[in-house]
Amino acid sequence: MAALIQTLVFGLLIGGVYALMSTGLTLVFGVMKIVNMAQGAFLILSAYLTYSLWTYAGIDPLIGAFIVAPVMGLLGVILYKGIIERAQRIDAGLAIVATFALALILEAVTALIWGPEPATTTPDYFNQAVHIGSIAIPKAQLYACIFAVVITAGLAFIIKRTWLGHAITAASENPEGARLIGVEPARVGTWIFAISIATTAFGGAALSFLYQFVPDSQDGWIGLTLSVVILGGLGSIPGVVAGGLVLGVAEALTSNYVSVQWSTAVPFILILVVLTVRPQGLFALHSREDVSS
Amino acid sequence: MKRALLRGSAKRSSRLLALLIGVLALAAYPVLSDNLYVQNMLxxxxxxxxxASGWNIMGGYAGYISLGSSLFTGLGAYTAxxxxxxxxxxxxxGCLVGGVTAGVAAALLSLVTRRTRGMYFVIVTFAALQLFGLIARNWKSVTGGSSGLAMPLPMWNIAYQDWPFYYSLLVVLLAAIAVSVLIRRSKLGTGLFAIKDDEDKASGIGINAAAYKMIAFxxxxxxxxxxGGIYAYYISFITPAGMFDIVASVLMVLAALLGGxxxxxxPVLGAFIIEPLSELTTTSFGGPNAGSFRLLFFAGILVLVVLFLPKGLIPSISEALHNTARMGALRIARGSSSSGASARTQVAGERGASAMAGDALKVSGLTKSFGGxxxxxxxxxxxxxxSVTGLIGPNGSGKTTLFNLIDGTVTPKAGTVALAGTSIERASRARRAHAGLARTYQLPRLFDSLSVIENVVAPERRFSLTRLFLPRMSGDERDQALDVLAQFGLAGFADISPSDLSYGQRKLVELAQILSLDPVLVMLDEPAAGISPALTERLTAIIRNLNGQGIAILLVEHDLAFIAxxxxxxxxxxxxxxxxxGTVAELTGNAVVVDAYLGEPAALGIGKVKS
Structure with a gap:
């Protein structure tokens, strides 16, 4: 029983982090109807930047995240303006191909800068634990999850309470109407991309002390973040939180009761199963227009 | 006309000759030269x-892009x-069985994507590739895991070099091309192009999109x-990373996009450009970073192709070459269009002629809400x-939603729909079309990848597997469609793209198109809106004529004179x-109707409303 509780706690904590990592993906899809296949590459690049701040300046990853996030946001804007927005204007179907090409470019650049050796940051909490009775709560996961909750809540605040957030909601729900009230969807797109990639950078910072990573880890992370957003329903932010938690727990259970090797297959299996059975996501109330019933 | 035909056949035979020379040259190469480097590259x-050609059938024809097609390379390789x-x-x-495994996997993935469209296909193919890569890595007892699986070394005489690989692959390539040609020329091809242009509309004219996509995939x-199987045998060693390789998938996409x-x-042209380039980069980028440079190089080309050559080489070049020729053809079409615009046409088949008693359409208690x-x-x-039945009402009163509920685009919350006495509210869109339900749209929806006459022939009255492999358009079908087009005054436009037509002409083509369904009921959504008075007159005559053949018509329109x-x-x-x-006479002055139109009294045309 204790082992089960331990596994669940672990799964929920990591699930919160998964939600943070996937929020950017769902936000971009919700507004721009683009599946950003470079999500994993943005995560890994952010993790490497956090890693460099840690190794060269001794900056804690959770603090470093606040330096990395604006840099990544800016990079997001440049790539959006330079490539993705143009590709989407030419052919919406090709935009997704362009984002995947971008993922490979980022992977190659990361490999050229940081090399193929596995990296990870090691702040002093990365291998400590808090004990509650017989349950051990690893500090790294705990801090990462708290961090994820704070950042996601901040993002939710921006979307619910600020003008920018209302503009984003308007542009995603009704682009024509948004234009009438002076919200240019294309400009909102730029903001969305900036915010999404910056949010992703926070996820990458958490990744840097939770996992070892190499440049081509990005493949696996695209799969993982895709699985989170598909579980929750593409485009839904509350869905991402639910999807993250479900995936976290499912993975933890698999690695504890089946095998660690097979736990990496969980996200991909979930993608295929959910799209077969309930393509609008497990937590969506309404079916989507692009999903026929 | 004759000269154009001659020129066409001369062009075709010169193209065949070029193809023959190309194939012969490739077939002769290993015999004439013992250069193993070039043989390997080929x-x-x-x-x-x-x-790339295999990817193209789904990605190019049907417009469903896969990023995980090396999944099939891997499955073929591991099966073999x-x-x-x-x-x-x-x-x-073993390699042939590998092809069967790949086909079965594609069929299963088609079931996964059955209910979704567009980008979900990318996600599914990507996830499947990663999943099978993991299975190959983890299922060590069968696949050998990361350390791989060795194939036996070739048994043939060393003097034959790699000929068996070379020739078997050449045969598979020619087969893939031949199948691509046959699909393009068949009804399957028409359907796939229709799906690429507008899948929703394609279902509405009876095309069973799920089946088409599955067969293509x-x-x-x-x-x-x-x-993939032959490749495994050729390199004689199979690893998960080498076979289920996402970069190999991307190269397939790149080759197909680059060539067109x-x-x-x-896709063939693209491959002949990309693979030699790939060889070149392997030899010229050295050192520990070679892999990263290659990745950067190919991903960079992919971005450039998407941004600056999205149609690919062959379409871009032929477009540039044919631009002038096309202008000429259009002028000829315009010249001949004015003739023969009588609206008497016999389109109704078995169904329309045997006009049944009772109701063509009966809708009861249909309800649908969006949000609140x-x-x-x-x-x-x-x-x-x-009968010809009208449906009027102010904008936003739910007329188009009602059409969408009847034809199955939108699922109702409650209510029943019966077509000629058969209940259809649970049937798929294609099924409803097969049952004889046809509609046009407020803004006409035609398939721009097909010619006008192919648009008219595209509808399917029933689904049958053998029909998919019939030629795109039989002589009979062409004659019939030409006949209908002639009656609509559009004969001169048969072989151009509908995107070159005027708005009103597109509306008429859409009407001609849905008549190919041999409909019991035709639903017309504002057919007369925004078209010229001359076309409106022609339309009135056409509707009368259809009605005369026993086809029931449900007409949404704002033009009350037209309705009356x-x-x-x-x-x-x-x-x-x-x-x-009621009849228009009964409704004129009806208080409820006037009330309904209070917002826009002009539309009803019954004078100033008392307020």
């Missing part, structure tokens, strides 16, 4: 060309590898699987067999409900 080029290593099956037989994947997706030779708004609320109406002239019975909708029913 083998890898064939593999990429097969991959396991059969050969564990069961002693002859290698080339399976056919393309079989070739990739066979090539949707064309027959584009009841767009259609408890609507019941009937269209008598052989045609309709026996009229329903009035307001705020999602039917508020009145």
């Amino acid at each position: 083998i890898l080029t064939f593999i990429l060309a097969i991959g 590898g396991i059969l050969v290593a564990d069961f002693g099956v002859p290698p080339f037989i 399976v056919l393309g994947s079989i070739f990739i699987g066979v090539a 997706r949707g064309t027959i030779w584009g 708004v009841k767009a259609v609320n408890d609507v019941s109406l009937r269209v008598g067999a052989g 002239e045609l309709c026996d019975n009229v329903f009035v909708m307001a705020d999602g409900e039917v508020v009145a029913e």
Whole structure:
């Protein structure tokens, strides 16, 4: 029983982090109807930047995240303006191909800068634990999850309470109407991309002390973040939180009761199963227009 | 005309000659030269060309992009590898079975994507590739895990070099091209192009999109699987990373996009450019970073192709060459269009001629809400067999939503729909079309990848597997369609793209198109809106004529004169409900109707409303 509780706690904590990592993906899809296949590459690049701040300046990853996030946001804007927005204007179907090409470019650049050796940051909490009775709560996961909750809540605040957030909601729900009230969807797109990639950078910072990573880890992370957003329903932010938690727990259970090797297959299996059975996501109330019933 | 035909056939035979020379040159190469470097490069080029051509059937024809097609390379390779290593099956037989495995996997993935569209296909193919890579890595007892699986070394005389690989791949490539050609020329091809242009509309004219997509995906994947098996045998060692390789997938996409997706030779041309480039980069980028530079190089080209050459080489070049010729053809079409615009045409087949008694359409209690708004609320109406029934109401009163509920685009919350006495509310869109339900749209929806006459022939009256492999258009079908087009005054436009037509002409083509369904009921959504008075007159005559053949018509229109002239019975909708029913004479001055139109009195044309 204790082992089960331990596994669940672990799964929920990591699930919160998964939600943070996937929020950017769902936000971009919700507004721009683009599946950003470079999500994993943005995560890994952010993790490497956090890693460099840690190794060269001794900056804690959770603090470093606040330096990395604006840099990544800016990079997001440049790539959006330079490539993705143009590709989407030419052919919406090709935009997704362009984002995947971008993922490979980022992977190659990361490999050229940081090399193929596995990296990870090691702040002093990365291998400590808090004990509650017989349950051990690893500090790294705990801090990462708290961090994820704070950042996601901040993002939710921006979307619910600020003008920018209302503009984003308007542009995603009704682009024509948004234009009438002076919200240019294309400009909102730029903001969305900036915010999404910056949010992703926070996820990458958490990744840097939770996992070892190499440049081509990005493949696996695209799969993982895709699985989170598909579980929750593409485009839904509350869905991402639910999807993250479900995936976290499912993975933890698999690695504890089946095998660690097979736990990496969980996200991909979930993608295929959910799209077969309930393509609008497990937590969506309404079916989507692009999903026929 | 004759000269153009001659020129066409001369062009075709010169193209055949070029093809023959190309194939002969490739076939003769290993015999004439013992350069193993070039032989190896050609083998890898064939593999990429097969991959790109296989990808193209789904990605180019149907517009469903896959980022995971090396999944089939891997499945083919592992099937062949396991059969050969564990069961002693002859290698080339193993490769063929590999193709079958790939086809089965594609069929299963089609079931996964059955309910979704567009980008979900990208996600599914990507996830499947990663999943199978993991399975190959983890299922060590069968696949050998990361350390891989060895294939037996070739048994043939060393003097034959790699000929068996070379020739078998050449044969598979030619087969893949031949199948691509046949699909393009068949009804399957028409359907796939229709799906690419507008899948929703394609279902509405009876095309069973799920079946079409599955067949396309399976056919393309079989070739990739066979090539994967041969590739495994050729390099004699199979690893998960080498076979289920996402970069190999991306190269297939790149080759197809670069050469021109949707064309027959584009993917092949692309492969003949990309693979030699790939060889060049392997030899010229050295050192520990070679892999990263290659990745950067190819991903960079992919971005450039997407941004600056999205149609690919072959379409871009032929477009540039034919631009002037096309202008000429258009001028000829314009010249001949004015003749022969009588509206008498015999389109109704078995169904329309045997005009049945009772109702063509009976809708009861149909309800649908979007969010909190009841767009259609408890609507019941009937269209008598052989009648012309009008449906009027102010904008936003739910007329188009009602059409969408009847034809199955939108699923109702409650209510029943019966077509000629058969209940259809549970049937798929294609099924409803097969049953004889046809509609046009407010803004006409035609397939721009097909010619006008192909648009007219595209509808399917029933689904049958054998029909898919019939030629795109038989002589009979062409004659019939030409006849209808001539009656509509559009004969001169048969062979151009509908995108070159005027708005009003597009509306007429759409009407001609849905008549190919041999409909019981035709639903017209504002057919007269925004078209010229001359066309409106022609339209009135056409509708009369159709009605004369026993086809029932449900007509949404704002032009009351038009309604009054045609309709026996009229329903009035307001705020999602039917508020009145009767002849136009009965409804004129009806208080409820006037009330419904208060917002826009001009539209009803019954004078100033008392307020």
